[in-house]
Amino acid sequence: MSTSELSYQEKMDRLVVPWIKNDVQSGRTESADGTDLQYYYCIHPQAKAAVTIIHGYCEFFGKYHELFYTFYQAGYSVFFLELRGYGKSERLVPEKDHVHINSFEEYVADLRAFSTNVVFPKTRYQKHFLFAHSMGGAVSALYLEAYPGDYDACVLSSPMLEINFGSAKEWQVAALGFAAKAAKWDTKLIPGHTGWTGTYEFEKSSCLSEERYAYQFNQRMSDPDYQTWSGTYQWVRAARDATKKLQKAASGIKVPVLILQAGNDSMVNNHGQGLFARNCSSARIIVFHRSKHEIYNTPDDILERYYSAIFSFLEKQSAR
Numbered sequence: 001m002s003t004s005e006l007s008y009q010e011k012m013d014r015l016v017v018p019w020i021k022n023d024v025q026s027g028r029t030e031s032a033d034g035t036d037l038q039y040y041y042c043i044h045p046q047a048k049a050a051v052t053i054i055h056g057y058c059e060f061f062g063k064y065h066e067l068f069y070t071f072y073q074a075g076y077s078v079f080f081l082e083l084r085g086y087g088k089s090e091r092l093v094p095e096k097d098h099v100h101i102n103s104f105e106e107y108v109a110d111l112r113a114f115s116t117n118v119v120f121p122k123t124r125y126q127k128h129f130l131f132a133h134s135m136g137g138a139v140s141a142l143y144l145e146a147y148p149g150d151y152d153a154c155v156l157s158s159p160m161l162e163i164n165f166g167s168a169k170e171w172q173v174a175a176l177g178f179a180a181k182a183a184k185w186d187t188k189l190i191p192g193h194t195g196w197t198g199t200y201e202f203e204k205s206s207c208l209s210e211e212r213y214a215y216q217f218n219q220r221m222s223d224p225d226y227q228t229w230s231g232t233y234q235w236v237r238a239a240r241d242a243t244k245k246l247q248k249a250a251s252g253i254k255v256p257v258l259i260l261q262a263g264n265d266s267m268v269n270n271h272g273q274g275l276f277a278r279n280c281s282s283a284r285i286i287v288f289h290r291s292k293h294e295i296y297n298t299p300d301d302i303l304e305r306y307y308s309a310i311f312s313f314l315e316k317q318s319a320r
Contacts, residue, residue: 008066008211008300016069024068031084031106031113038088039114041079042072043122048318050077050123052151054111056134056160057267058099060087060226062219066212067296071131074311077123081114083107083139088225093187097196097229100187104242107139108146115150129314130154134268134293137161138239141246141276144253153256153317155310158265158293162243162272163236173240180233193230196220206267206293213297243272250279257282258313260306263289 006014024042031037040061051071053064061068061080071078082089084106085099093100101107119128128151132140137159144154165173180186189195200217207213220226231239257280259273277283286309291298295306 036090047077048075049127054132054136063216099231133157145249162269186234196227196229207297259285262291267293
């Protein structure tokens with residue numbers, strides 16, 4: 001039976017989970033300020049290139065097991081960093097379900113340390129590509145602007161290049177942030193958000209595949225380190241500042257960038273992706289009209305087109 005004929009659960013049980021357990025390595029490295037970071041990797045013996053994966057808001061390595069395996073099977077060495085405040089990496093606040101950061105420059109510093117301490121030394125003669133989802137897309141855009149020679153190409157999946165604040169106006173968000181700072185609420189959760197509840201909410205999630213949602217949800221339930229859930233006032237301020245900065249500097253990115261856009265995205269504003277692509281001459285967009293935010297957690301028919309777009313793009317960059 002071929003891999004494509006296996007059900008999702010069979011694929012995970014028979015192929016992916018044993019590979020993660022037996023072949024994927026893990027380690028620790030330090031960011032520039034001494035923050036302790038967790039990472040995972042697997043070196044392909046005949047690698048076409050090396051792919052560094054940067055996760056999104058409230059995510060962790062376990063959500064990417066299938067994608068990590070898929071990249072490896074396609075012939076790439078794969079690396080995954082849990083940014084500060086996520087998974088097994090060091091946190092800035094004691095509450096494990098809070099997402100907190102002082103500035104996105106700290107995330108950029110984490111990626112820089114991981115790249116220079118781990119990825120590049122282990123893959124000296126390979127090309128280097130970035131793959132990033134959502135918040136990781138903002139981090140990666142900032143990184144490409146700050147360190148233009150490090151990576152050869154980048155795939156941004158539903159990147160957070162403009163935040164979706166729902167019905168709230170920009171001035172209202174700014175005013176609330178200013179008031180919260182004056183009140184010294186930096187580490188408090190933003191209005192309407194709570195800590196981890198442990199409630200199974202597939203219908204409200206950003207996934208279209210319930211099997212994939214259940215796989216990551218079960219990991220959250222069993223490990224408090226995976227229960228990051230809601231952002232603080234300071235995280236929101238930092239995120240707003242980051243998206244404004246990356247848009248202003250988008251024209252400075254010269255490496256090829258592929259943006260994979262979810263047509264039914266309620267987490268980020270797709271307008272920001274269009275603006276970024278207009279400012280960055282090396283970027284282009286492919287739209288997945290039926291998909292919610294997590295395109296990598298969709299049913300197989302969408303995933304087939306998704307991976308086809310990714311690997312077609314990376315094959316071209318590998319051959320350059």
